[in-house]
Every structure is written in structure tokens, then in C-alpha cells.
Amino acid sequence: MRTSLSNLLGVFALYAVAQTSGRSAEATGAAASTPDCRCFPGDACWPSTQKWSRLNSTVSRSCDPFTSIDSPCQVGAYVRYAINVTEPADIIAGIKFAGKNNVRLVIRNTGHDYLGKSSGPGSLSLWTHHLKDIKYIPDYKSEAYYGPALKLGAGVQGSEAYAAANENGVVVVGGFCPSVGIAGGYIQGGGRSILMSKYGLAADQTLEFEVVTGEGKHVKASMTENRDLYWALGGGGGGAYGVVTSVIVKAHKDIPITVARYSFRAGGTDDTSMVKFYDALDFLHQMAPKYTDRGGFSINLYSKGFPTSGSFFGPGWTKHNTATLFQPFIQKLDSLGLQHSLNITEFPSYSAAYGSTPETIPIGTFQNGGRMIPRDTILNKRAQFNKVVKYITPSSLLGAIMKFLLLPLQWSQILKDQDTITNNWGRQLRELAPESGAYLNEADANEPNFQREFYGENYSRLLSIKNKYDPAGIFYALTAVGSDAWTQKPDGRL
Ligand SMILES: *[C@@H]1O[C@H](CO)[C@@H](O)[C@H](O)[C@H]1NC(C)=O
Ligand SMILES: *[C@@H]1O[C@H](CO)[C@@H](O)[C@H](O)[C@H]1NC(C)=O
Ligand SMILES: *[C@@H]1O[C@H](CO)[C@@H](O)[C@H](O)[C@H]1NC(C)=O
Numbered sequence: 001m002r003t004s005l006s007n008l009l010g011v012f013a014l015y016a017v018a019q020t021s022g023r024s025a026e027a028t029g030a031a032a033s034t035p036d037c038r039c040f041p042g043d044a045c046w047p048s049t050q051k052w053s054r055l056n057s058t059v060s061r062s063c064d065p066f067t068s069i070d071s072p073c074q075v076g077a078y079v080r081y082a083i084n085v086t087e088p089a090d091i092i093a094g095i096k097f098a099g100k101n102n103v104r105l106v107i108r109n110t111g112h113d114y115l116g117k118s119s120g121p122g123s124l125s126l127w128t129h130h131l132k133d134i135k136y137i138p139d140y141k142s143e144a145y146y147g148p149a150l151k152l153g154a155g156v157q158g159s160e161a162y163a164a165a166n167e168n169g170v171v172v173v174g175g176f177c178p179s180v181g182i183a184g185g186y187i188q189g190g191g192r193s194i195l196m197s198k199y200g201l202a203a204d205q206t207l208e209f210e211v212v213t214g215e216g217k218h219v220k221a222s223m224t225e226n227r228d229l230y231w232a233l234g235g236g237g238g239g240a241y242g243v244v245t246s247v248i249v250k251a252h253k254d255i256p257i258t259v260a261r262y263s264f265r266a267g268g269t270d271d272t273s274m275v276k277f278y279d280a281l282d283f284l285h286q287m288a289p290k291y292t293d294r295g296g297f298s299i300n301l302y303s304k305g306f307p308t309s310g311s312f313f314g315p316g317w318t319k320h321n322t323a324t325l326f327q328p329f330i331q332k333l334d335s336l337g338l339q340h341s342l343n344i345t346e347f348p349s350y351s352a353a354y355g356s357t358p359e360t361i362p363i364g365t366f367q368n369g370g371r372m373i374p375r376d377t378i379l380n381k382r383a384q385f386n387k388v389v390k391y392i393t394p395s396s397l398l399g400a401i402m403k404f405l406l407l408p409l410q411w412s413q414i415l416k417d418q419d420t421i422t423n424n425w426g427r428q429l430r431e432l433a434p435e436s437g438a439y440l441n442e443a444d445a446n447e448p449n450f451q452r453e454f455y456g457e458n459y460s461r462l463l464s465i466k467n468k469y470d471p472a473g474i475f476y477a478l479t480a481v482g483s484d485a486w487t488q489k490p491d492g493r494l
């Protein structure tokens with residue numbers, strides 16, 4: 001995974017987004033559990049309160065349920081019990097308990113997971129948010145790497161890692177949202193970053209993991225120990241192989257970063273205005289291979305009838321370099337007569353540049369569907385690419401997102417949007433770049449054939465590693481390797 005995702009660096013990911021209410025599936029009914037199903041709240045085999053209390057007393061003062069049993073609310077897709085993990089022994093106790101009592105287990109790190117891997121109806125969760133240790137290692141030595149590194153507990157969030165790195169004059173490759181835990185599904189799913197065109201994906205930075213396996217063993221995984229597990233954790237997806245308690249990642253010397261913020265808008269939504277709008281988008285897309293080759297990265301948000309806005313990050317770029325890159329684009333916008341703005345600022349460090357980015361986006365209020373579009377498609381299938389862009393933009397999704405703030409949507413509309421993403425826009429994207437795949441952390445949760453789209457030719461090898469380290473199949477997460485052995489019923493039961 002590691003290598004193949006890196007090979008796709010400089011690719012361009014196109015996301016189709018629709019809003020949702022974030023409402024979770026409601027747990028109802030109590031069909032008897034069978035040996036093929038996990039026990040579910042309400043089943044005779046669901047552990048008694050005494051059993052849960054006994055587990056509570058064996059772990060470090062935790063295991064609080066989110067809601068009291070007699071409260072009239074719906075727990076829905078949330079877990080029933082959570083272990084507030086403070087040490088590996090807590091994880092081991094949770095794994096043993098879930099195995100013995102046939103209860104669904106969820107690994108919940110910190111930040112967000114668009115695909116819902118960090119939650120599950122009727123489950124016990126291992127919550128690793130409080131594993132916050134950070135250690136700077138100035139001279140990490142291994143066969144593969146010699147240089148600065150950072151050891152991060154599983155619960156260390158992006159902003160905490162960036163601050164610790166900054167204190168030591170280095171940077172680490174992490175996510176765009178400051179709250180996302182680096183060691184969890186982020187890095188295990190590949191990990192895209194502002195810095196990825198320069199240093200590679202987050203998974204490319206990993207030197208060693210500490211991980212509790214499905215058999216309840218706390219082991220190391222690196223190039224020299226449990227190498228197969230190390231390989232799987234570097235892009236093979238979170239929630240499948242073990243509970244990572246820490247990771248050591250490469251750190252890089254800090255460098256100045258130039259940020260360009262730009263926007264443009266079409267004069268209206270009439271045909272003439274839209275031709276100009278798509279012409280400008282085409283120009284913007286064609287710039288991508290030029291700056292990704294030189295370590296640059298950008299995020300663009302566009303929708304018919306709304307201003308397009310984007311942010312460009314150039315690690316090691318000067319203000320002058322960046323202005324030179326954008327000059328032809330500005331000329332193009334001028335020639336099209338489109339209103340625009342451009343603000344280029346050079347920052348002395350990654351932290352300063354990152355700190356200038358807008359705050360996080362709300363999670364759970366929209367639905368994703370993404371696909372990686374290779375450079376070859378952008379350059380050599382330009383007309384087809386532009387046709388797909390046109391096809392998936394006229395829906396005024398941003399408008400829908402804004403509307404949602406005022407007006408919660410109906411569940412039926414959410415399902416309709418899901419269908420549009422998977423079977424309509426998703427199909428267009430698959431046809432445009434059939435040889436490519438999706439970045440599993442930001443993909444469509446309902447992706448048909450996710451095994452191929454998320455894991456490619458390595459699915460069977462990953463599955464055999466999963467089966468080796470989790471022989472009882474205790475770890476399940478939606479679209480994770482091995483998850484196809486299970487079905488989730490409409491009431492949420494596995
Ligand atoms: C499968 O894994 C190998 C070894 O890491 C890698 O070279 C290859 O690109 C991967 N293929 C896919 C489709 O991810
Ligand atoms: C778990 O134990 C703590 C004390 O260690 C207690 O405050 C809490 O109520 C217990 N939770 C349950 C569900 O028994
Ligand atoms: C979880 O444990 C940490 C210590 O590791 C503690 O600071 C925190 O308050 C606990 N949270 C809950 C919800 O019990």
C-alpha cells in the first residue's frame with residue numbers, strides 16, 4: 001500500500017460531497033443472536049451489568065457508558081461501553097472481554113472518521129484518546145533511517161504533534177484537521193497531508209508501531225520485527241489488524257512555507273458565465289502536475305453558482321516562486337473577465353503556515369465520495385475529465401450544505417444523496433480513472449467493490465496478515481480488510 005499510494009503522489013483527488021444530518025441508525029428489535037452473530041444489547045447473551053462492572057474494575061477507572069440505561073434517548077450507532085484506555089493492559093482486558101462475551105469491539109482513537117469506523121451499535125469501544133505521550137528522538141537509528149523522529153502516543157492529535165515538532169525545529173507529516181490522531185486510522189489508511197508532495201504520505205514516515213494484536217499481545221511492528229504487520233499498518237487501513245498504542249515517525253527539518261489563498265467567481269449561472277467558469281477550473285486543474293512535482297499542494301472547493309476558493313501550500317517555496325506560478329492563472333481569470341482575489345504570504349515555519357489555515361470543517365454533516373485521479377488522466381484525458389467535473393458540479397452542493405445549517409434534512413434525502421454519490425457521480429469517477437482507486441479515509445462508505453478500490457491487488461495479502469494477527473476476527477470496521485466476512489443488519493447488529 002505504502003508504495004502504491006506514493007506512486008500516485010501528485011495525483012488529484014476529486015470529491016463528491018453531499019450533506020447529511022449525521023443521524024445514526026437506530027437500534028431496534030432483539031433477534032436472538034446465533035453463533036454467527038455478535039451479541040447485541042437485549043440478547044440473552046449480552047453481558048450482565050455485573051459482568052460489565054467486573055470489566056470496569058479490571059481496567060484503569062473507566063468503562064463509563066455514554067448514557068444511563070434508563071434514560072429515554074437512543075444510543076443508536078454509538079457504542080454501549082467505552083474503555084478510557086490509559087495503558088495496554090486496558091486494551092488487552094477489553095479484547096478478552098469482547099471475545100469471551102461475543103460482543104462487537106470498536107477501536108476508537110481521536111478526531112474523526114468519515115466512514116464511521118470509530119463507532120458501532122451495540123459495541124464496546126477501546127478509546128485511545130488519552131494516550132498522549134510525545135517524545136522527540138533527535139537521532140533515531142535503524143537500518144532504514146537515521147535522523148530525527150517523534151514518538152507519538154495513539155491519542156496525540158495533529159495540532160499537538162505539530163507543536164511538539166515545532167519546539168524542536170522539525171515537522172512531521174500529519175492531517176489537515178488539527179484534531180485528527182496521527183497514529184490511528186489516519187496513518188494506517190495512508191495519510192494525506194499538506195506536506196505529502198514533498199515528503200510522501202504519512203504512512204511513508206512510519207518507523208515502528210507498538211500495537212496490541214487480536215490475541216491480546218502487545219508487540220512492536222517495524223522493518224525488523226513483525227514486518228508483515230508493519231507493512232499492513234502503513235496504508236492497509238485502520239481498525240483491522242490491532243490497536244496501535246504508539247508510532248515513531250520520521251521528522252524533517254522545518255522550512256518556510258508559502259501559502260496562497262485565492263478565489264474567483266462566475267458572473268452568474270447562465271451558459272456564457274458557466275463556460276468561463278469551467279474554463280477557469282480547467283486551467284486550475286492543469287496547474288496541478290506543475291506544482292505537485294515541486295512539493296506543492298492545494299485544496300479547492302467549487303460548486304456551480306458559488307465562489308470557488310482554494311489554498312495552495314508551497315513547502316520551501318518563496319513568495320516570488322509562488323507569484324510566478326499563479327501569474328498565468330490570474331491572467332487567465334482577467335482574460336475571462338472573472339472576479340478574483342489572491343493573497344500570497346510567506347511563513348517562516350510549518351506551524352506558522354498551518355496556523356493561518358481556517359478552522360476545521362464540521363464532521364457528520366456531509367457525505368463523501370472520493371477518487372484519486374492520476375496525473376495522466378488530467379493531462380491526457382482532459383476533455384473527459386472536464387466533462388466529469390461539469391457533471392458533478394451543477395448540483396449546488398455547497399448551497400445544500402449552507403441550507404442544512406438552517407434546515408435539517410430528511411433521512412430519505414440522505415439515502416438519496418448516498419445513492420447519487422455511489423451510483424451516479426461515483427460511477428462517472430470510476431469510468432474516468434478505472435485503473436486508479438480511492439483514498440480509503442475519504443472515500444464513499446458504500447463503495448461497491450471496496451476491496452479493489454481501497455486495497456487493490458494487495459487485498460488478499462492484507463487479509464492473510466489480518467487473519468494471522470487477529471485469528472478470532474475480533475476487529476471489525478466498515479470497509480476494513482476482513483469486514484466482508486460480516487454483514488451489518490438494518491438495526492445495526494453485526
Ligand atoms: C501492493 O503492495 C506493494 C508492496 O508494498 C506495492 O509495491 C504495490 O504498489 C501495492 N499495490 C497496490 C495496488 O496498492
Ligand atoms: C466504573 O468504575 C468507576 C470507578 O472506578 C465508576 O465511577 C463508574 O460508575 C463505573 N462504571 C460502571 C458502568 O460501572
Ligand atoms: C480518561 O482518563 C484520563 C486519564 O488517562 C482522564 O484524565 C480523563 O478524565 C478520563 N475521561 C473520562 C471520560 O473518564
Ligand SMILES: *[C@@H]1O[C@H](CO)[C@@H](O)[C@H](O)[C@H]1NC(C)=O
Nearest residue numbers: 259261342343344345356357
Ligand atoms: C493575506 O493573508 C495574511 C495571512 O493569512 C493576512 O494576515 C492578511 O491580512 C491577508 N491580506 C489581505 C489583503 O487579505
